[in-house]
Amino acid sequence: MAESAELTEEPTEELTERHGGTGEAPPELPGLADRVAAFVAEHVIPHENVLDAGGPPADAVLREVRARARREGLWALPLPAELGGQGLCLERYAAFAEAEGASDHGPAALGSAPLLDVLMLRRHGTARVREAYLTGLVAGDLRTCYAMTEPDVPGTDPFLTATRATREPDGSWRLTGRKWFTSGAGGADLVTVLARTDGAPPDRDGLTLFLVPTASPGFRLVRELPVLGASGQWEIAFDGVRVPADHLVGGRGGALAVAGERLQLGRTLRCLRWLGQAQRAFDLMAARAVARTGSRGPLASHQLVQRHVFESLLALRTTRPLVREAVARLAAGEDAHVEVGLAKVAAARTLQQVVDAAIQVHGAAGLGPDTALPALLRTGRAARILDGPDESHITSVARRVLRGYA
Structure with missing residues (x-):
């Protein structure tokens, strides 16, 4: 759950190369984010309670959803093409990773969940390991x-x-x-x-x-x-x-070099998914504000509710460029320690802030089982510890920046 914040090896060309190798063109980008968002909304989110509970019922639902993802051409989009994925590079995957991550189960349902492990084993595994496991991981047969x-x-x-x-x-x-x-x-x-x-x-x-x-x-x-x-x-x-x-x-x-390489990409992927969940909470909040009417009119007409909407939108709009900058630097093979650290702290804070505001606007309904907000709040709070606590990233980034002024 909490990978170290101190493993900070330099990024490598593994993050910049196309994950495929067959020469076939990957799916066209226009409309892909919308297709992924619609798939998650229609076929993943409605089953979240079953998937959260785990066990045989969850396995059955996951098999069905994965089969549908394959039929719709959305399976394993960022995984290597020579292993059965569709070979999208990091920057192209980032364009819809938020939509995929709006549900914790989106990456597993669409086959991108093993991306970190596949890239790690493809680059650093022995010939036997690559032959025995990689195809099964990409196919979803192995976890x-x-x-x-x-x-x-x-x-x-x-x-x-x-x-x-x-x-x-x-x-x-x-x-x-x-x-x-x-x-x-x-x-x-x-x-x-x-x-x-x-x-x-x-x-x-x-x-x-x-x-x-x-x-x-x-x-x-x-x-x-x-x-x-x-x-x-x-x-x-x-x-x-x-x-x-x-x-x-x-x-x-050789563990620290491999783990450090893995962490840079892993944290950035988490940031993208947290943004997707924060956007989901924002949409729930805005819809509630417009639909909920009391004796003094709709919630949307109340200034304090408008403030929740404004502050949440500000957090989303200011965090997203930080995450995209981290993606761009990783994709270019450049040093991204400062950018990833900023993105990680900002995305975790934004998720917690926006979900908390959405719960406040929902009132008691935001505390119960009828919305995803309690689960999103848990994710937001855990995000500030996951992959290294905020404090570690803050001190690490500050030290790097201050060294440039020494």
Whole structure:
């Protein structure tokens, strides 16, 4: 859930290249954002309660929605074309990522959820890993998750990682440790795990990423960890799990470079999705203000309600360019640490602010189960901790900026 805010390796050409490789033209951009928005509104949002609950009913709904996405030509739009995706580059994907992310389930329904893992394994996985798993991930037949944060270890300080991997005589590894707030671990087929292979905490070197099939003996789901009442996060354990030698990601001791590369893109994608959810809350608020009428007329005529609308629109309009600037710099292969840090803090704040205003305008109705606002509020509050707390990004950005004046 909370990947480190301190892993800040430079972006690479992986973020700038077209994700495809077949030479076929990807779908035309005009109208694509509208099609994605309509799909999410008509086929994902109506099923959110079932999807939130998980289990077999959610799996059945997800299969049906994914099949429809394939039929409508909307499946895996930003994933590599040679693996079965449609190969849209980052900037083109960003044009509709907000619409896709208006629901937490939009990326999974449209097949873009594994983008980070697919790019990571495609670039840093061994030949066996690429052959065994990539096609299945893009097709939606396999699910993966990313395990970095540990109990009693600050998520922003990976150098204190306690999970340990020891080399066996046959070249394989034995993995022992515990992770928590691992998104989607309950239904995952694969988990990427940060572990120490050399040295001791808090050494900066000696950290390695392992790709672990969850069917491996010794892998254990310890418990689910509801976040403000919402499901989806898990505590997991590795009790001497054997990991094949060719399931290292990025090589021995290469975890920080791979994770840093992943974080820049991951945070930016989250920002785009948070903007989509903030826009959804804004639309609900505006519709409520116009439709709700009391003895003194419609809510829309009240100055305090108008202030909520204005402040929310201001937050959206000022945050969106920050996020787009981060996208542009990543797509160009430029240093984007400051831009991503600004975007992450601004998008998280905007989501929380706009949803809170929408609840205020809805009154008691905004607290109950008849709107998406309570779920959006949970996401907005968690966003200020997710992928590094605001405080870490604020200090990191400020230090970088001040170095230019020293």
